[in-house]
Amino acid sequence: MPELERAKQTETETAAAGGRYFLRFTREQRYMHAALFTSFLGLAATGLPMRFSESFWARKFAAGVGGFGAILFLHKFFAVVLTIAFALHVKEIVQRGLINREKGIFWGPTSMVANWKDVKDVFGHMRWFLGLGPRPQFDRYAYWEKFDYWAVFWGMIVIGFSGYAMWFAPFFAHFLPGWALNAVLVIHSEEALLAVLFIFSIHFVNTHLRPDSFPMDMVIFTGVESEEEFKHKRTLEYERNSQRGELEKKVGIAPPLWLVNFSKIVGFTAIFIGLTLLVLTLTAYFS
Amino acid sequence: MTDSAGHSIAVDGKKFGDSIHGSLQCNNCHADIKGYPHPDKIAPVDCKTCHADQADQLKSSVHADGKEHPCTSCHGNAHEIFAKTDARSQVYPLNVPKTCGQCHGKDGMAGKHGLASVYPNYIDSIHGFALSKEGLLVAANCQSCHGSHKILSHTDPQSPTYKANIPQTCGNCHAKIDADYEQGIHGKAVAAGKMAAPVCSDCHTAHAILQPTESEFRMQSTPICGNCHKDKFSTYRDTFHSQLGSLGGYVETARCWDCHQAHDVRPASDPSSPINKANLIVTCGRCHAGANKSFVQYQPHANARDRKLNPGLYFVRLFMNLLLASVLTFFMLHTILWLIRSRYQQIKTKNGNGGKHA
Numbered sequence: 199m200p201e202l203e204r205a206k207q208t209e210t211e212t213a214a215a216g217g218r219y220f221l222r223f224t225r226e227q228r229y230m231h232a233a234l235f236t237s238f239l240g241l242a243a244t245g246l247p248m249r250f251s252e253s254f255w256a257r258k259f260a261a262g263v264g265g266f267g268a269i270l271f272l273h274k275f276f277a278v279v280l281t282i283a284f285a286l287h288v289k290e291i292v293q294r295g296l297i298n299r300e301k302g303i304f305w306g307p308t309s310m311v312a313n314w315k316d317v318k319d320v321f322g323h324m325r326w327f328l329g330l331g332p333r334p335q336f337d338r339y340a341y342w343e344k345f346d347y348w349a350v351f352w353g354m355i356v357i358g359f360s361g362y363a364m365w366f367a368p369f370f371a372h373f374l375p376g377w378a379l380n381a382v383l384v385i386h387s388e389e390a391l392l393a394v395l396f397i398f399s400i401h402f403v404n405t406h407l408r409p410d411s412f413p414m415d416m417v418i419f420t421g422v423e424s425e426e427e428f429k430h431k432r433t434l435e436y437e438r439n440s441q442r443g444e445l446e447k448k449v450g451i452a453p454p455l456w457l458v459n460f461s462k463i464v465g466f467t468a469i470f471i472g473l474t475l476l477v478l479t480l481t482a483y484f485s
Numbered sequence: 486m487t488d489s490a491g492h493s494i495a496v497d498g499k500k501f502g503d504s505i506h507g508s509l510q511c512n513n514c515h516a517d518i519k520g521y522p523h524p525d526k527i528a529p530v531d532c533k534t535c536h537a538d539q540a541d542q543l544k545s546s547v548h549a550d551g552k553e554h555p556c557t558s559c560h561g562n563a564h565e566i567f568a569k570t571d572a573r574s575q576v577y578p579l580n581v582p583k584t585c586g587q588c589h590g591k592d593g594m595a596g597k598h599g600l601a602s603v604y605p606n607y608i609d610s611i612h613g614f615a616l617s618k619e620g621l622l623v624a625a626n627c628q629s630c631h632g633s634h635k636i637l638s639h640t641d642p643q644s645p646t647y648k649a650n651i652p653q654t655c656g657n658c659h660a661k662i663d664a665d666y667e668q669g670i671h672g673k674a675v676a677a678g679k680m681a682a683p684v685c686s687d688c689h690t691a692h693a694i695l696q697p698t699e700s701e702f703r704m705q706s707t708p709i710c711g712n713c714h715k716d717k718f719s720t721y722r723d724t725f726h727s728q729l730g731s732l733g734g735y736v737e738t739a740r741c742w743d744c745h746q747a748h749d750v751r752p753a754s755d756p757s758s759p760i761n762k763a764n765l766i767v768t769c770g771r772c773h774a775g776a777n778k779s780f781v782q783y784q785p786h787a788n789a790r791d792r793k794l795n796p797g798l799y800f801v802r803l804f805m806n807l808l809l810a811s812v813l814t815f816f817m818l819h820t821i822l823w824l825i826r827s828r829y830q831q832i833k834t835k836n837g838n839g840g841k842h843a
Binding site: 329367 | 729730731773779780781798806808813816817819823824827831
């Protein structure tokens with residue numbers, strides 16, 4: 199893994215008991231996910247009361263945090279945090295892919311970019327769901343993980359742009375037609391609603407709550423996963439590294455207990471907040 | 486001291502002496518009492534003997550029934566009546582609401598006739614506060630709008646509270662606002678006999694009148710206009726102004742009259758209307774510093790469901806809805822099938838792959 203080559207060498211010690219652990223995410227990537235989900239939860243918690251401002255909980259929540267002015271302030275604050283995170287991420291891609299010419303960023307089995315195998319995997323996976331074929335084997339990023347990534351990437355551009363267009367409407371009006379100022383609210387709220395519904399139901403289940411990972415996939419918090427899990431979930435990546443004799447490079451240390459517990463608290467809190475917001479959204483949407 | 490029926494006939498000589506009738510002799514009113522001992526049956530005192538004009542006015546009013554509404558029900562104890570300019574009088578401006586409230590309150594007589602309890606509404610209104618908290622003698626009390634002796638039903642065209650007369654009644658104090666209102670589309674409609682148009686009380690209510698710049702009124706105001714302008718209210722509710730404005734504590738977002746004016750409401754075609762195209766930059770600019778020509782093309786009542794009126798918005802919304810529906814439908818099915826299949830696989834192989842990892 200290109201990005202893992204920069205991983206700390208001290209982490210390559212093999213855990214004495216409980217089998218080996220392999221690095222999947224760097225510290226920076228885990229921090230990026232933390233920044234992402236914290237600001238996303240903040241944006242959802244302050245955005246949903248605005249979207250469903252006539253629902254019973256929206257006014258109570260707004261009053262609880264100090265009225266609408268406070269809600270809008272927090273929403274803008276989290277938006278700026280997320281914008282900075284997004285900019286740092288784009289900078290990293292440009293740095294590694296275009297300037298350092300690192301391989302595997304834009305193409306290949308380790309890239310986030312979709313390829314023909316992903317298309318085949320979608321159909322193969324569904325055939326397996328229905329018992330019509332074998333379970334496909336996945337590489338570093340499976341197609342639903344790539345979808346998650348690009349959905350967030352596209353979502354940040356769309357929601358971010360439409361959000362800033364509302365924030366600085368008179369400025370944006372210099373180069374947007376008048377009706378676009380009407381459209382940005384529709385785009386912002388619909389795309390955000392999609393993001394909320396998708397993350398709090400589909401991402402949660404696909405990544406954390408499905409039987410293979412239940413109740414939570416800790417790899418995004420600890421950065422490492424067990425050899426057994428690595429082999430089962432990302433067979434192709436495991437085999438490729440194994441054949442090239444590069445598996446050793448990816449060995450990390452077993453996560454210390456405090457990190458596991460801390461991750462559980464943070465992760466379950468995020469999932470709990472997310473599911474609460476999901477229920478509130480659904481009650482407001484269908485009432 | 487009681488009479489043969491047990492009623493007290495005591496009179497506080499000091500108070501009577503102070504009262505407006507203090508210079509009168511007892512038998513000026515109790516004319517049938519000539520000597521002592523008094524006759525067994527004494528005729529009720531007839532105030533009309535002196536106050537004929539008031540009695541005439543009362544006769545045509547809703548309080549005409551003398552048995553239910555004797556003069557004393559408003560003016561108080563017959564031997565302790567003071568001039569209405571005297572703070573001790575029950576009909577002194579600051580005491581009027583309480584006096585009327587004896588019947589027109591929550592458990593008052595008026596309830597028995599199916600009349601609303603208006604006293605609590607009034608006393609919590611801006612007029613009620615001005616009167617009870619500030620002691621403003623000019624603050625509207627009951628009789629400022631309803632009159633005193635000749636109180637008529639609001640269904641009587643003679644009544645100051647008859648719908649067509651309300652602008653003038655309120656205009657007795659609020660002259661400038663009445664003048665503005667008469668210029669506006671609502672005032673002109675009412676003057677032309679189109680009584681569906683609102684008068685003061687349709688928006689401000691009759692008794693529970695709030696200070697319109699305060700958040701409580703701003704929060705409840707848009708549905709009032711929406712009672713008649715249903716389509717405009719519905720499209721307003723789709724916008725940012727409404728969504729933000731519905732949340733408690735934030736009342737700055739534009740309500741109907743922030744753009745349309747409250748009293749001098751004019752159609753957009755009128756050059757002096759704040760929503761006339763030529764005036765939009767100024768009108769929007771009151772809140773949105775830097776509003777320009779393109780900015781004011783924003784439609785505060787755009788309808789994303791109307792393809793002819795707002796084609797761009799219509800297709801944007803259609804696209805977003807299709808995107809939302811297709812992504813969620815696909816992944817919902819995908820996730821449910823996946824869940825079932827992996828659970829089945831787990832049970833079949835008795836091998837939960839999850840759980841052991843960190």
